[in-house]
Amino acid sequence: MLSMDLFRNEADKIRADHDKRGIPHDSINQVIRLDEEWRNALKEMEEGRRERNLAARGIADAKKSGNKEESDKIMAQVKDIGDRIAALDDKANSLLGERDTIRMSIPNLLHDAVPVGEDEGGNTQHSLHGVKPEFTFEPRNHNDLIEMNKWVDLERAAKIAGSRFFFLKGDLARLELALQSYAVDFLIGRGFTFVQPPLMMNRTAYEGVTDLSDFENVMYGITPDPLYMIATSEHPLTSMYMDEVLEPSMLPIKMVGVSPCFRREVGAHGLSDRGIWRVHQFTKIEQVVITHPDDSWDHHEDLLKNCVDLWDALNLHYEVVNICTGDMGTVAARKYDLEAWLPGAKSFKEIVSCSNCTDYQANRLKMRYRTSEGNAAVHTLNSTAVATSRALVAIMEQNQLEDGRVKVPECLVPLMSGKTHLESCKW
């Protein structure tokens, strides 16, 4: 959510940002209008309260001096003020609610370096990493590999849970655990604190960290309790300090979270989504940073550097992409994606997303730090380190051998008790 200061004093900045994104100004103008109306209603209500407070003091004084006649007189005079205030209060509250509902749907201001483009076709390459693997045979896609090696059971998962759920089995399951462990240790080595979050959150906290439309398309709601399964550990980790004022000495707070991620994936279909590429539940190791606004852009580069070094250590071929205006979403001010080369699919596909959300989440979460001039919103950043299901797909496709076995990335071999290749499951 953007701060009201921007709407009141620098609305042209928001308008210019909307122009870059190619969206109309209607919502901005509505927020500004509703804000004015709310302030008028507020003024009127406060005037009423002021009257009431003065009267209440008069009654108190009269009672103290034993002047019952005087106190009765004032009480009779002010009897209806309460009702008047209540009506004005309702009006002000509904205006404020309307203002902020619209304000929440207005996206963050983009960084100047974000390329302008209509959709993902407008994304630009930032850098290219690793060596493109060459094969002496026709490489298989991951769906064929998991099937021939019996590493994933989608049918039986569908039987007991639904489509897009999966059992992960044998050596591939073990590699998954090794990836988690490797990524967590890697980030601990870079000053991050390992955090395991709750896997469910309430609505209030959730609204602070996500786009409202996610409640329809992404999150699983839990009944009968008013809770949501987390779609990523970014959400609990970022909202952890909701409603708090942080001491500047605590910043930056750098966390590495690991959790299962639950996503409804409404509307996601297609051949390229077969296998375990797009699923309702996967594990993700996530970097989250809460920091002073002055160094958030440095941290954004650091997060990307961590990803690059981590994926280089896995010895995979991938590119880093600048996400363009049309592909950005609501919350981030700037975003890099890592896209891994999938030889079976013969294309680069998204494996990591690295965002600086500036003060957008912090405003909504009322997450501030102390300054000598008062409290100011912190900046929040998040980046995938490894989403294991997609990392497994990239490893399988890039490291496959002609017989269908898969070479374990060297850095993970010690975490696999020295095992260098993934073997098939018997059943």
Added chain:
RNA sequence: GCGGAGAUCGCAUAGCCUGGUAUUGCGGUGGACUUGAAAUCCACUGUCCCCCGGACACGGGAGUUCGAAUCUCUCUCUCCGCGCCA
């Protein structure tokens, strides 16, 4: 799940019984004193508004009342005890 006690500004606290302008300490910022520092002293230190000034804020919501931190109801959370449990 049952019984009890609680939730007050960044932290800690008083006020609640008996309704009438939110107490005090710590921490923080600025200033005085000082060669400098410490100590001491002074001011400021939650949110909102049209920032002179006013309004709001005592876990959330509702009620009673001219008026609620204070009384009533309700929800949430925390702590203690009991029960159940990996």
